[in-house]
Amino acid sequence: MVIDxxxxxxxxxxxxxxxxxFLRPSVISQKRIAYPAINIYExxxxxxxxxxxxxxxxxxxxxxxxxxxxxxxxxxKSEQGNYYRQERPTGIFQRIINLNIPIDADKIKAxxxxxxxxxxxxxxxxxxxxxxxxxx
Amino acid sequence: xxxxxxxxxxxxxxxxxxxxxxxEKEDGFYIVxxxxxxxxxxxxxxxxxxxxxxxxxxxxxxxxxxKDIHVEFVPGEFRRQFTISDVVDKEKIKANLKNGVLNLFLxxxxxxxxxKIKIVAE
Numbered sequence: 712m713v714i715d716x717x718x719x720x721x722x723x724x725x726x727x728x729x730x731x732x733f734l735r736p737s738v739i740s741q742k743r744i745a746y747p748a749i750n751i752y753e754x755x756x757x758x759x760x761x762x763x764x765x766x767x768x769x770x771x772x773x774x775x776x777x778x779x780x781x782x783x784x785x786x787x788k789s790e791q792g793n794y795y796r797q798e799r800p801t802g803i804f805q806r807i808i809n810l811n812i813p814i815d816a817d818k819i820k821a822x823x824x825x826x827x828x829x830x831x832x833x834x835x836x837x838x839x840x841x842x843x844x845x846x847x
Numbered sequence: 848x849x850x851x852x853x854x855x856x857x858x859x860x861x862x863x864x865x866x867x868x869x870x871e872k873e874d875g876f877y878i879v880x881x882x883x884x885x886x887x888x889x890x891x892x893x894x895x896x897x898x899x900x901x902x903x904x905x906x907x908x909x910x911x912x913x914k915d916i917h918v919e920f921v922p923g924e925f926r927r928q929f930t931i932s933d934v935v936d937k938e939k940i941k942a943n944l945k946n947g948v949l950n951l952f953l954x955x956x957x958x959x960x961x962x963k964i965k966i967v968a969e
Contacts, residue, residue: 795871
C-alpha cells in the first residue's frame, strides 16, 4: 500500500490560501442579522436613530416610546407575480432599541425621506453634564 | 516652528449591491430595487445594448459632531447590472423612484406576448 503524501506537501500552500481569503477585502454583501438596519448616534443634546425603510411612507411606520425603549414597527408588502428573483425582505418587522437615558418624550421628531427614517430624541435636561464651580 | 498637521481623510466609496426583486407579469418584467437614501438626482440608469446599469449615490450624512453608538449601514454607492433579454421592448422601459424604491418596468415586445392561436375548423 502506498501512502500518498502529496496533500501534506501542499499544506503550507493551503494555509496561505486560507489566510489570503481571510485578509482579502471582501465584497460587501448586505447580509444583515436584523431587519431593518438601524444606526444610532448621540451628541450632547440628542439621540439620533436612523433606519433604512425603503418603500415605506411615514404613515406606514409605527413608532412607540415605552419606558426605556423605542419600538419601530411596520410591514412591507410584496407584489403578486412570477418571481425570478426575490431579495427584498417583506413582511412584518419590529425592532426594539434600548435607550439607557431618559428622553423628553414630547419633543421627539421623526421624518422620512427617500426611504430613510430619522428620529431625533432629545435628552432630558437632568442628564446633561454640568460644570461645577469651585470656589477658591 | 509648529505646523498643524491635518489628517487628510478621503472617505472610500463603498459600493453596495442593492436588494432587487425581478417579477414577471403578463405585460412585462418589473425590476424593483431598494435604494434607501437615494434622490432622483443621484440616480443613473444606463442602457447599452443589452446591459442595463443602475448607479445611485446614497445621499445622507450622519448628524454633525455626533458619536456613533451603533452602526449598521453607511453611505456609499449602489451599483448593479442586468442583462436584458430580447423579449423586452427597450424603447418603452419606464422608471419610477418613490420612497427609496426604484421601479423599472420592462414591457414585453409585441411579438413576445402570449397570444391565442385561432383554430379554424374546416
